[in-house]
Amino acid sequence: MTRRWGEGPGIFPRYSVRDDVRKELDSHVALRADELVGQGYTPEEAEIEARRLLGNGAEIMRECSDIVHEHHRAERRARIVDTVIQDVRYGVRAVARNSGFALVAVLTLALGIGANTAVFSVVNGVLLQPLPYDDSQDLMVVRETTSRGGTMRVAWANFLDWRDQNTVFDGLFAYTSGSTTVLGGASPVTAQVATISVDLWSALRSVPSRGRLTLESDHVLGAPPVVVVSESFWRNELTGRALSELRLEVNGLQVEVVGVVPGEVVFPSGSQVWLPIELFPQSPERSAHNWGVVGRLATGVSMERASLEMNGLTQRLVAFDGVVDDEFLAAGAVVTPLQDQVVGQAQTPLLVLLGASLLVLLIACTNLASTLLARGATRLREFAVRTALGAGSARLVRQLLTESLLLAAGGVVAGVAMAVAIIGLLRTLGPQAVPRLDEVSVDGVALLYAAVVGVATVLLFGLFPALRLTRGDAVESLRSGSRGNAGGRGNRAWAVLVGGEVALALVLLVGSGLLIRSFQSLLSQDAGFDAIDVMTAPMALSRIEYPHGSDHAVFYEQALDELASLPGVSAAGVMSAVPMGGGLPNGRLELDGDVDRRAVAGYVVASAGAFEALDVPLLQGRLFDRRDTPEQPHVAIVSEAFALENWPNESPIGRSVTGGGMDDYWEDRRFAEVVGVVGDVRFRQLGEEAIPTVYFPFTQRPFRLQYGAVVLVESADGVAESVGGALRSTLQRLAPDVPLDLDTQQGVVGASLAGRRFTMLLLGGFSLIALTLSVIGIYGVVSYAVARRTREMGIRLALGADAGGVVRLVVRSAMNVVILGLMAGTIGAVAAGRLLRGMLFGVGPMDPVAIGIGVAVLAAAAGLASWVPARRGTRVDPMLTMRAE
Amino acid sequence: MTRRSLEFLKGTLDVVILKTLSVGPLHGYGISRWVRAATGDDFSIDEGALYPALRRLEKRGYVESEWGTTETGREAKFYQLTRAGVEELDSEMRNWERYVEAMSAVLGSASLP
Numbered sequence: 001m002t003r004r005w006g007e008g009p010g011i012f013p014r015y016s017v018r019d020d021v022r023k024e025l026d027s028h029v030a031l032r033a034d035e036l037v038g039q040g041y042t043p044e045e046a047e048i049e050a051r052r053l054l055g056n057g058a059e060i061m062r063e064c065s066d067i068v069h070e071h072h073r074a075e076r077r078a079r080i081v082d083t084v085i086q087d088v089r090y091g092v093r094a095v096a097r098n099s100g101f102a103l104v105a106v107l108t109l110a111l112g113i114g115a116n117t118a119v120f121s122v123v124n125g126v127l128l129q130p131l132p133y134d135d136s137q138d139l140m141v142v143r144e145t146t147s148r149g150g151t152m153r154v155a156w157a158n159f160l161d162w163r164d165q166n167t168v169f170d171g172l173f174a175y176t177s178g179s180t181t182v183l184g185g186a187s188p189v190t191a192q193v194a195t196i197s198v199d200l201w202s203a204l205r206s207v208p209s210r211g212r213l214t215l216e217s218d219h220v221l222g223a224p225p226v227v228v229v230s231e232s233f234w235r236n237e238l239t240g241r242a243l244s245e246l247r248l249e250v251n252g253l254q255v256e257v258v259g260v261v262p263g264e265v266v267f268p269s270g271s272q273v274w275l276p277i278e279l280f281p282q283s284p285e286r287s288a289h290n291w292g293v294v295g296r297l298a299t300g301v302s303m304e305r306a307s308l309e310m311n312g313l314t315q316r317l318v319a320f321d322g323v324v325d326d327e328f329l330a331a332g333a334v335v336t337p338l339q340d341q342v343v344g345q346a347q348t349p350l351l352v353l354l355g356a357s358l359l360v361l362l363i364a365c366t367n368l369a370s371t372l373l374a375r376g377a378t379r380l381r382e383f384a385v386r387t388a389l390g391a392g393s394a395r396l397v398r399q400l401l402t403e404s405l406l407l408a409a410g411g412v413v414a415g416v417a418m419a420v421a422i423i424g425l426l427r428t429l430g431p432q433a434v435p436r437l438d439e440v441s442v443d444g445v446a447l448l449y450a451a452v453v454g455v456a457t458v459l460l461f462g463l464f465p466a467l468r469l470t471r472g473d474a475v476e477s478l479r480s481g482s483r484g485n486a487g488g489r490g491n492r493a494w495a496v497l498v499g500g501e502v503a504l505a506l507v508l509l510v511g512s513g514l515l516i517r518s519f520q521s522l523l524s525q526d527a528g529f530d531a532i533d534v535m536t537a538p539m540a541l542s543r544i545e546y547p548h549g550s551d552h553a554v555f556y557e558q559a560l561d562e563l564a565s566l567p568g569v570s571a572a573g574v575m576s577a578v579p580m581g582g583g584l585p586n587g588r589l590e591l592d593g594d595v596d597r598r599a600v601a602g603y604v605v606a607s608a609g610a611f612e613a614l615d616v617p618l619l620q621g622r623l624f625d626r627r628d629t630p631e632q633p634h635v636a637i638v639s640e641a642f643a644l645e646n647w648p649n650e651s652p653i654g655r656s657v658t659g660g661g662m663d664d665y666w667e668d669r670r671f672a673e674v675v676g677v678v679g680d681v682r683f684r685q686l687g688e689e690a691i692p693t694v695y696f697p698f699t700q701r702p703f704r705l706q707y708g709a710v711v712l713v714e715s716a717d718g719v720a721e722s723v724g725g726a727l728r729s730t731l732q733r734l735a736p737d738v739p740l741d742l743d744t745q746q747g748v749v750g751a752s753l754a755g756r757r758f759t760m761l762l763l764g765g766f767s768l769i770a771l772t773l774s775v776i777g778i779y780g781v782v783s784y785a786v787a788r789r790t791r792e793m794g795i796r797l798a799l800g801a802d803a804g805g806v807v808r809l810v811v812r813s814a815m816n817v818v819i820l821g822l823m824a825g826t827i828g829a830v831a832a833g834r835l836l837r838g839m840l841f842g843v844g845p846m847d848p849v850a851i852g853i854g855v856a857v858l859a860a861a862a863g864l865a866s867w868v869p870a871r872r873g874t875r876v877d878p879m880l881t882m883r884a885e
Numbered sequence: 886m887t888r889r890s891l892e893f894l895k896g897t898l899d900v901v902i903l904k905t906l907s908v909g910p911l912h913g914y915g916i917s918r919w920v921r922a923a924t925g926d927d928f929s930i931d932e933g934a935l936y937p938a939l940r941r942l943e944k945r946g947y948v949e950s951e952w953g954t955t956e957t958g959r960e961a962k963f964y965q966l967t968r969a970g971v972e973e974l975d976s977e978m979r980n981w982e983r984y985v986e987a988m989s990a991v992l993g994s995a996s997l998p
Contacts, residue, residue: 020962021936024913027961028932031914034957055933067940 017065025057087402102407104776105368109411109454111769112364114418117442117450119357119762121423123350124449125440126343132265132439134205138297139338142172142310144289144330151334153289156282158330161317162293163199168306169295171203174277176291177268180708181540181738184248185237188739190540193250194271197278203296204267210234211243211259218258219278225255226276233272234260250275252543252706265439268292269342286318287328287588294338307335328588346434348838349759355835356508356766363504363770365457367777370497372404374784404458412454416442419450429758494781498774498814499821502862505774506825506854508767511832513850514840515760521687521842522753528681528690529579529614533570534745535720535727536578539738540708550630553702556709559734560609563713566726570716573609576704577683578712578745580752584683584691589660591646593671599646601638602683602693603659605704611637611678613714614745621653621676624697634672634700641680642692652677657694659701672696685752687841712745720744759839771861778865782814786873793873803874807867814866815859822855829854898930898938900981903966903974906948912961913939939964947973 029050036046051057130136143151144158154162159174166172175196182191198219200206206213209231218226227250229238238246238257246257250273261274283290297306311332318329420442427437546552556574563572577584584602591597608623610616619640628635636657643652656671663670680690698705711731715723724742731740750757786793793806833845843850905916905923916939917930942948947970953963966974 017940021940023960024936024962027912027959028914028936030959031912031955031957031961034959035918053932055931060933060936063937064940067937067944 017068018061021061021064022057025054025060029054083398084402087399088406090399091403091406101371102410104780105371105407106410106414108364108367108371108773108776109408109457110414110418111773112361112457113411113415113450113454114422115357115360115766115769116453117415117419117446118422118426119350119353120449121419121442121446122426122434122437122440123354124443124445126346126434126436127350129439131339131342132263133267135296136339137337139203140169140295140297140303140306140335141338141341142293142295142333142335144314145311145332145334147331152330154291154293155286155288155330156277156291157284157286157288158314158317159197159291159293162310162313162333163197165313166295166309168298168301168309170298171199172293172295173197173199173203174291174293175200175268177271178708179540180251181542182237182248182250182273183542183737184246186239188737189237190538190739190741191233191237191250191272192270193273193275194268195251195275195277195280198276200267200274200294203294206261208259209262211257213259213261214274214276219276221278221281223276223279225253225279226258227255228259228261228274229257230266230272231260231262232264237272248273249542249544251280252547253279254544267294269435286321286330289328303335303337307333310335342435345755349755350434352511352836352839353759353762353766356511356763359504359508360766360769360773361453361457363501363773363777365460366497366501366504367773367780368407368457369460370494370501370777371780372400373493373497374781401458405455408454408458411457412450415454416447416450419446426758426762429761434755434758495817495820498778498781499817499824501774501777502818502821502858503825503828505767505770506822506858507828507832508763508770509854509858510825510829510850511836512760512763512767513854514833514836514843514845514847515756515763517843517847517850518839518841519753519756519760522756523686525682525687525842527579527686527749528679529616529745531579531614531745531749533715533718533720534613535713535715535724535742536581536745536748537711537713537727537731537740537742538581538708539711539731539735539740541706541735542737543706545737546706549701549703549706552705552709553630553699555734556607556698556702556705556711559711559731560607562730562734563711563727564609566723566730568716568726569713569723571609571612571712571714573607573611573613573712574698574705575607575610575710575712576603576605576698576708578710578748579614579681579683580685580749581710584693586691587660589663589694590658590671591655593656595658599642599657599692601642601657601660602691603663603704604683604693604695605698605701605709606695607698610712613712614681615714616681617679619677619679620651621674623676623678624699628697628699630700632700634670635675635697636672637676637678637695638674639680639690639693639695640677641690642694643677645692659694659696663696663701672700686749720746756839771858774858775861775865778814778818778862779869782810782866783869785814786810786869790873797874806874807870810870810873811863811866814870815863818859818862818866822858825858826851826855898934899942900974900977901930902935902938902942903947903970903977906964906966907971907974910951910963910965912953912955912963914961916964942970946970 029047032050032053033041033043033046036049037043041049054060131139133139142154142162144154145151154174156174159172163172173196175194177192177194179190180193182189182193196214198214198216201213208228211228213228214226217223227248234240234257243257243259248255248257253275255275277291282288295306297303311334314330314333318331321329423440423442426434426440541552541555546555560572560574563569566572584604586600586602588598588600589603591599606624608625611618611623621637623637624635638646638652638657646652647655652674653676655674657674658671678695681693682688683691683693696704698709711727713723713727715721721744728740728742731738789810793810796806797803829851830846833840833847833850837845901920902916905911905919908919911919913932913935917932917935920930939948939950943950943964946967948964949967950962950964952960955961
């Protein structure tokens with residue numbers, strides 16, 4: 001600067017007030033120093049002392065500059081910017097000065113915000129976002145209702161009448177979906193094939209990206225078979241070849257590919273090939289509940305009106321047939337949003353997880369508040385000095401908030417990064433557990449959510465300590481020379497924060513404990529079979545190569561013979577469906593040679609080796625064997641539950657059953673003689689009531705294997721995987737065109753628990769975060785309390801107090817708060833347990849074990865978190881700490 | 886020092902400065918020293934507040950300033966009362982006397998009613 005002082009303010013209107021004040025303060029210091037030298041100070045000492053007496057020169061300069069500039073509006077605006085920049089600079093400096101604190105605060109925030117943003121993204125993507133179809137809110141599911149208040153899938157005959165007679169839907173279609181072998185692509189592949197009626201395209205407003213969709217004329221029995229495929233299937237499996245060159249084999253039909261539909265998200269979810277229903281003859285029975293039905297509401301029609309009309313229509317249809325009181329006929333119909341069906345099962349777990357992540361956030365917040373408070377208290381003197389120097393309390397609050405906002409910014413950035421990582425993890429963990437997970441991402445809404453949560457957190461939890469700090473008593477504390485606020489108010493605030501944190505953490509710990517215990521008790525349930533040493537190979541033979549049921553029987557007979565003779569294989573069998581492998585068809589059948597004596601049962605086709613492989617115990621009679629050829633009298637094995645239900649006091653051996661409505665022998669009501677009784681097997685899920693089940697030999701009813709079967713092999717050495725290679729090579733040699741997807745039966749059971757495991761793992765993760773945060777919180781507060789009391793502790797120790805006693809004193813005062821928190825948390829945990837009730841199995845919502853373990857873990861962690869800093873406090877040389885004062 | 890040093894009541898710092906300057910032009914440090922001397926160290930001016938107060942008075946037109954040299958040869962900024970400053974001091978002193986009378990009446994009354 002070349003301008004000289006003393007030239008007066010009027011000459012240069014934009015002179016710097018600061019420089020003028022600085023010069024004035026320098027002169028003040030010089031004059032004071034002169035005087036002090038007169039009193040005997042050395043010049044150096046005098047200068048230092050004079051500056052000390054003056055106080056914070058920078059602050060004075062700023063204030064003077066403020067006063068002079070106050071009336072210039074433009075300059076004031078500039079000053080605001082300047083102040084903000086300054087605040088930020090001060091903030092960065094303050095944060096950087098204590099990088100350990102900053103790291104803890106940012107990590108705490110990141111955990112809270114990360115967990116929250118991730119779960120919010122999932123909830124938003126899965127539950128809140130409409131399905132990715134045009135006007136998807138108008139898409140409705142129609143189901144038949146049962147006389148007992150349940151719902152069931154729709155009979156083809158009913159669907160046809162609905163489609164023709166309803167006035168509320170603009171496009172109503174039937175569909176089903178399953179995986180099967182598709183040949184004709186680059187290699188044989190197991191594909192998800194949807195069988196659909198034609199209105200699917202119009203109801204979903206699909207547009208082909210190539211070729212055409214199926215037309216009315218394709219949806220006719222006997223029409224040339226055509227299919228539509230998904231974009232990714234066409235690119236990956238059909239290598240993007242011209243549609244006219246493609247000939248596929250699907251479900252026993254040689255089909256042409258007429259079109260490709262674009263998009264990642266298709267209906268039904270995961271479909272790769274769409275095939276007209278009408279290419280196959282359909283059962284005319286109104287009791288054959290095979291189809292899902294979805295429709296688009298006509299303009300101006302409400303869901304309620306549609307439900308009313310469909311219900312009435314169905315009742316008239318059934319009444320017209322004149323059959324009454326048949327539980328396999330619809331009692332009516334009900335219309336519900338498609339979105340509910342798609343995400344219905346995921347709703348409760350996701351809302352539970354959202355609640356849990358909010359608790360984590362709350363814990364992070366209390367943690368942050370107590371840390372800021374503790375830290376603020378150590379800065380009390382700094383603030384008191386600045387207040388005394390004339391800094392307004394608004395300015396100090398702003399300064400504190402700026403620091404907090406900096407932390408928030410760090411927390412939000414780290415939290416979003418963490419959310420992205422968590423969602424990546426969920427994607428790999430959850431596809432079986434949560435629908436639509438592939439649609440989930442950390443999008444703009446989630447970012448906004450994270451930012452709002454971060455800023456709100458900081459405003460709430462940064463402002464609170466800031467206001468406390470800048471109250472009048474700060475000055476008082478400065479004057480009294482104390483090192484910080486040791487008053488009761490501060491302690492009470494901490495007690496509330498730490499206690500609250502402990503309580504919230506306990507709620508999460510107990511909640512996840514309940515889920516873990518449920519999971520354990522499910523796993524310990526007797527499923528009726530032993531999965532541990534069994535390898536499974538689901539497969540679907542080509543129905544062109546193997547046109548008749550007997551061809552399938554021959555194939556499997558040969559395959560099982562070869563497999564059973566392999567070294568290391570102790571049993572080999574085939575089943576129409578394995579336990580937990582995706583449901584159990586059930587239906588009505590007849591008993592005792594009397595077509596009017598009916599029963600309801602699950603229907604399974606199996607070989608004797610399947611029972612042996614799964615170690616399903618034979619209770620009476622015999623298993624199937626080589627005598628049971630198609631020419632011999634037909635035989636069946638019933639489950640224990642079936643026997644008890646239908647022949648409670650007599651031996652079932654020698655009785656007879658039909659295959660009922662699920663059996664192609666239905667037409668001549670062919671009876672099979674019961675030759676054995678086996679133990680009950682849980683087919684659908686662990687922990688369910690045993691479903692009465694009838695087993696037929698695959699040799700006599702091979703048609704059930706045409707759509708797909710599962711080959712099972714039991715390993716002699718008890719390790720399922722050790723027979724995997726032999727199983728694969730044998731099947732590949734016998735049926736080179738069948739794609740194989742081997743799994744252990746253990747894996748199949750595990751997959752059936754995917755939903756539970758998902759929720760359990762996530763909640764468990766959250767409760768670990770909560771535990772960690774509360775340990776950090778307690779550690780921080782106790783560390784601070786110890787630091788504040790080193791002088792007191794030093795005196796006690798110097799006076800001969802026992803170090804252990806001092807430690808106990810500190811730990812006890814911390815644990816008093818923790819115990820109060822645990823008591824409050826127990827009440828919260830009981831309430832949370834009631835919310836979780838629907839997800840529990842084998843444990844009550846007030847499970848004493850879960851609560852006890854939660855309390856014990858938290859108490860131990862809290863004890864350790866307070867013992868460590870307390871112990872460290874007594875290690876310091878008392879004389880040192882006292883001199884430090 | 887056994888007696889605690891008193892702080893100026895809020896708002897009284899301005900009138901103390903004006904009073905000090907009524908003796909003649911002084912620099913900031915001089916004002917501070919004069920107050921200490923005049924009150925027998927009972928009062929001390931918070932120097933951090935002194936300079937902002939001077940700026941405030943200057944902005945209101947009660948004082949004006951000029952750089953000059955002290956008797957010890959140091960450069961310093963000298964303040965002196967303006968006409969408006971003199972009037973302000975008079976009116977503030979009258980207010981103060983009324984205030985003291987009123988406060989004394991209250992605090993000095995024999996007993997509470």
